[in-house]
Amino acid sequence: MVDSQHDVIVVGGGIAGCFAAATAAAEGVDVVQLERKPREEGGFIACGDAIKSPRNPTNYPGPIDMDAVANDESVLIDNNIDQIEWWDEDLGVRKVLPYQNGSNVIDRYEFGQRLLEQAADHGVEQHYDTVVNEVVQDGRVTGVKAIRDGEPVTYECDVLIDTAGAQSILQDMVDFEALDTPAEPTFEVPHYTHFGSAYREIIETEEPVDYHNAIVGKPLEEMGYIWYFPRTPTQINVGLGFQMNKEPIPLADRLRRDVENRPEFRGANVAERFDRKNKLGSAIALRRPLDSMVAPGYLTAGGAAGTTHPITGKGIRGAAYSGYSAGRAAALAVEDGDVSEAGLWEHNRWLYREHGEAAKLASWDAYNVAASSIDVSVLRAVTALLPEKELREIVGTSTEVDGLKSKLLVGAGVLRNFATETRKGTFDELGVDRTELYEAVLGLKRTRDYVSEYERRYEAYPAERSSFERWRSERDRLDREFYDALELSPDERKY
Ligand SMILES: Cc1cc2nc3c(=O)[nH]c(=O)nc-3n(C[C@H](O)[C@H](O)[C@H](O)COP(=O)(O)OP(=O)(O)OC[C@H]3O[C@@H](n4cnc5c(N)ncnc54)[C@H](O)[C@@H]3O)c2cc1C
Known part of the structure; x- marks a missing residue:
């Protein structure tokens, strides 16, 4: 009925x-x-x-x-968020990216x-x-x-x-x-490996945190990140997530370990909603x-x-x-x-x-594919190397994407940072082999070119259902070229 x-x-x-x-x-x-x-x-x-x-x-x-x-x-x-910060505390890296295009919590x-x-x-x-x-x-x-x-x-x-x-x-x-x-x-x-698993708590601190105008990210031992997003100077959304194509992380325990080691969270409580602790987790595409x-x-x-x-x-x-x-x-x-x-x-x-x-999201997914293919310690070293403008583009906060198309600029920035970080001993700290690192940087540079190729392909997305198969086979061909360029074996290929 x-x-x-x-x-x-x-x-x-x-x-x-x-x-x-x-x-x-x-x-x-x-x-x-x-x-x-x-x-x-x-x-x-x-x-x-x-x-x-x-x-x-x-x-x-x-x-x-x-x-x-x-x-x-x-x-x-x-309404006061005006920067993104990336902290890799083991490496002494703190990148600050201005965030002027209206992010809010x-x-x-x-x-x-x-x-x-x-x-x-x-x-x-x-x-x-x-x-x-x-x-x-x-x-x-x-x-x-x-x-x-x-x-x-x-x-x-x-x-x-x-x-x-x-x-x-x-x-x-x-x-x-x-x-x-x-x-x-x-x-x-x-496929389930195309999803992540993420978890967050709302915690209330005794004193205001000094990064209340920023959203903060930190690396995890697997691809993914921990975040601190201040809702107010004393109420912080803290959370973490990892992609399901990697080893699972016990999210709540891992987050507790992080929070308990931070001086600004000492004495903090988990906020309540509906008479229960404000802790929630879910899948994420x-x-x-x-x-x-x-x-x-x-x-x-x-x-x-x-x-x-x-x-x-x-x-x-x-x-x-x-x-x-x-x-x-x-x-x-x-x-x-x-x-x-x-x-x-x-x-x-x-x-x-x-x-x-x-179309933009679909093109940027190439960065996800490339990053997933790199060992996490190498990825952290690469992040330390990336000029801030490049990072800003990857995390999708750039308002000057077109101006950034100059690969020369990015290349020069990577080389400059490579020299600085080598002097600081960053790569020794992570135990990263320089050849591996160099290859990862090259892979990322190649990925930038593929992102542009994907953008062109998605601009030609079919206006009618009848042209879909032809379009998809062209796009699949680009996938194969990209995977070959990254030297991914068949079982490492995302799609
Ligand atoms: C921990 C975490 C942190 C995140 N942080 C951010 C962030 O800071 N910024 C950001 O932009 N995005 C963030 N995201 C992603 C964002 O939350 C999601 O992309 C967004 O919520 C998707 O919205 P949606 O409406 O598609 O799905 P959802 O918000 O998941 O809504 C789906 C709804 O469907 C209902 N439902 C499901 N199954 C059934 C059923 N069988 N019958 C009836 N109802 C059903 C659910 O109860 C739910 O209300 C985060 C995600 C997670 C998990």
């Missing part, structure tokens, strides 16, 4: 879900949003709380009023609550305490089954928008091969956005679609604009009466070609 029928079902009450639901509803279609948590816990999500330029409409398109969200004092709790819970309220104001029907446990399909995705307040319910729809977060369980529930597509489905479920985020009757966005920065793991902005895109494409397809792959293709087209940020 069908309990509820809608034009669009959005699964997930996170950022992508709210942007998708509000956008589709504002376009005039009937939307239900399903969230497994209770209403009061909506938006209580593991996050480092760092958000980029909340007032920039390019980052946050659509009907959600981000100015209203950003003007809310309970949300934008730290938010209260992620309050932020999530405001988004849910705005989605409801746009006419979205919201069902909380509703856990989706099956996707229904018949040539196309036609709905979901769920447990709502302990009772089984069935929902039917024209389009299902999957915004259930990184490693979305819905993608395991759909049999993509069994859907009606003109050729092989364009949607591919991502560390890959390029999916080649195609659509299937018949199905769209995906946010962490579920891999629209996260492949190096830093930041995904708020990607979830917002991809959620907007999914909501818009779903509404257009419902109005046109065509929810096939081709009918929903507008989502892919807008993200890769018109907005373009998905």
